Amino acid sequence: MLKTHQLKAFYGxxxxxxxxxxxxxxxxxxxxxxxxxxxxxxxxKSICGLIKSPNESVSLVNSPIGxxxxxxxxxxxxxxxxxxxxxxxxLSVEENLRIGGxxxxxxxxxxxxxxxxxxALIEKKYAPATSLSGGQQQMVAIGRALLSNxxxxxxxxxxLGLSPLVVKDIYNALPKICAEGLSVVLVEQDIxxxxxxxxxxxxxxxxxxxxxxxxxxxxxxxxxxxxxxxxEDQS
Amino acid sequence: xxxxxxxxxxxxxxxxxYALFAIGLSITYGVMRLVNIAHGDFIVLAGYxxxxxxxxxxxxxxxxxxxxxxxMAILGYMLQTTLLNKTIGPDILPPLxxxxxxxxxxxxxxxxxxxxxxxxxQIGDLQIASLQIGEELAIGWFPLIVFMVALAMTFGVNYLFxxxxxxxxxxxxxxxxxxxxxxxxxxxxxxGVALALSFALVAVGGVFSAIRTTFTPSxxxxxxxxxxxxxxxxxxxxxxGTFAGAVILGVAQALGSKFDSGYGILAGHxxxxxxxxFKPDGLFPRTRA
Numbered sequence: 001m002l003k004t005h006q007l008k009a010f011y012g013x014x015x016x017x018x019x020x021x022x023x024x025x026x027x028x029x030x031x032x033x034x035x036x037x038x039x040x041x042x043x044x045k046s047i048c049g050l051i052k053s054p055n056e057s058v059s060l061v062n063s064p065i066g067x068x069x070x071x072x073x074x075x076x077x078x079x080x081x082x083x084x085x086x087x088x089x090x091l092s093v094e095e096n097l098r099i100g101g102x103x104x105x106x107x108x109x110x111x112x113x114x115x116x117x118x119x120a121l122i123e124k125k126y127a128p129a130t131s132l133s134g135g136q137q138q139m140v141a142i143g144r145a146l147l148s149n150x151x152x153x154x155x156x157x158x159x160l161g162l163s164p165l166v167v168k169d170i171y172n173a174l175p176k177i178c179a180e181g182l183s184v185v186l187v188e189q190d191i192x193x194x195x196x197x198x199x200x201x202x203x204x205x206x207x208x209x210x211x212x213x214x215x216x217x218x219x220x221x222x223x224x225x226x227x228x229x230x231x232e233d234q235s
Numbered sequence: 236x237x238x239x240x241x242x243x244x245x246x247x248x249x250x251x252x253y254a255l256f257a258i259g260l261s262i263t264y265g266v267m268r269l270v271n272i273a274h275g276d277f278i279v280l281a282g283y284x285x286x287x288x289x290x291x292x293x294x295x296x297x298x299x300x301x302x303x304x305x306x307m308a309i310l311g312y313m314l315q316t317t318l319l320n321k322t323i324g325p326d327i328l329p330p331l332x333x334x335x336x337x338x339x340x341x342x343x344x345x346x347x348x349x350x351x352x353x354x355x356x357q358i359g360d361l362q363i364a365s366l367q368i369g370e371e372l373a374i375g376w377f378p379l380i381v382f383m384v385a386l387a388m389t390f391g392v393n394y395l396f397x398x399x400x401x402x403x404x405x406x407x408x409x410x411x412x413x414x415x416x417x418x419x420x421x422x423x424x425x426x427g428v429a430l431a432l433s434f435a436l437v438a439v440g441g442v443f444s445a446i447r448t449t450f451t452p453s454x455x456x457x458x459x460x461x462x463x464x465x466x467x468x469x470x471x472x473x474x475x476g477t478f479a480g481a482v483i484l485g486v487a488q489a490l491g492s493k494f495d496s497g498y499g500i501l502a503g504h505x506x507x508x509x510x511x512x513f514k515p516d517g518l519f520p521r522t523r524a
Contacts, residue, residue: 048417070416079417086414090406099403103419148419
């Protein structure tokens with residue numbers, strides 16, 4: 001459904017991605033793992049439009065979108081749960097959720113369905129979003145992204161800074177989210193959580209894909225090599 | 236005693252006019268950190284825009300007002316989207332410089348078109364009509380109308396910000412324009428809406444001000460100063476705070492002029508300076524979690 005072809009990304013003179021070939025199909029969950037600075041977040045930003053690329057290097061259902069700005073891509077069905085949640089601090093919980101629906105796409109997700117998915121948010125709906133606990137804020141960020149009824153949901157480090165118990169709660173919600181035919185890209189540093197939740201994985205290192213494959217067949221040793229770059233013929 | 240009460244009431248009513256000047260400035264600063272140095276000149280421009288409608292078409296200024304509001308709002312949107320958006324960024328200097336330049340252009344343009352002669356908008360008997368309360372107190376109808384309109388506008392703007400989708404876009408973009416773009420919100424458009432809103436209020440303030448006193452192409456900067464002082468006294472980013480700041484400024488000026496007619500404006504500046512020294516965040520700053 002979404003493909004990247006030789007995707008490169010730059011911050012000024014600094015090159016962060018060196019030609020990424022990536023593909024995700026309908027209702028597939030794909031994990032992207034890799035260490036800090038491997039280019040995972042940059043990759044998500046290039047897909048959702050916060051970083052623009054040559055038009056042909058990103059395509060959604062075979063139409064090129066690399067030059068479209070983020071506000072146009074969300075209307076095409078690409079939604080990002082940003083790293084660090086990035087909730088709007090002047091908005092209440094419910095407003096933060098509703099603003100996710102401003103892209104005006106029809107679909108399964110509504111305010112009521114998000115509250116069904118994360119019942120903990122119901123009693124906090126009038127509270128300022130930033131007054132919530134980290135886990136609840138993450139639920140708001142996910143709910144906000146779902147309310148745009150995306151075809152492709154990009155999750156950037158949703159487990160970062162959360163207790164293992166809360167991470168488990170959030171990952172438990174994932175199958176319910178995917179049940180609606182949604183494709184999900186999970187960017188994670190927590191390899192186990194990411195592999196368990198995904199069908200396939202890509203491992204990034206220094207802005208390149210160092211390994212990819214079926215998540216269930218992933219071997220620990222290969223991944224550490226691809227993750228840290230420790231191999232016998234290290235260059 | 237009655238004289239003092241009279242002065243305070245005059246001051247409060249005058250504060251209504253200053254609120255109309257100030258809330259527009261508060262909005263653009265709050266949403267996009269734009270300090271519009273030409274704000275006062277746009278207030279004057281609204282007066283001049285009304286002049287031909289009144290002089291040649293013989294419209295009542297109050298009838299012309301909605302049209303002038305609409306024209307000014309469109310002008311605001313266009314100005315923001317074509318010019319000022321290019322200046323918005325992490326550096327606050329470019330918008331200051333560009334609007335400073337606009338201020339000079341507007342003042343000289345108006346002088347070229349309308350000459351430097353003082354102009355005024357007439358509303359006939361309403362100008363001097365007053366409401367008698369008891370034996371010693373009288374409140375002018377016109378200042379009262381200005382105050383009530385200012386109050387209604389402040390309610391309206393506050394409602395817009397807190398209870399509408401447009402308001403949510405404005406607040407979200409103010410918080411974080413990048414994340415807002417992920418919601419499908421285009422910051423450039425939202426900034427245009429913010430300046431349109433600001434200019435609609437400027438139009439109301441400008442027309443009322445042009446009825447209250449005479450105006451020339453160079454009266455803009457003093458209006459900007461009152462607007463700026465109101466915003467700082469009230470606290471940045473709070474709409475009701477700005478309204479309160481404008482009323483405090485109006486009362487200070489009225490009480491000052493009670494001592495000596497020349498002290499009015501000075502008293503306003505002194506209150507502003509005292510607030511800057513003792514409460515630099517203003518009296519009602521918006522608290523953020």
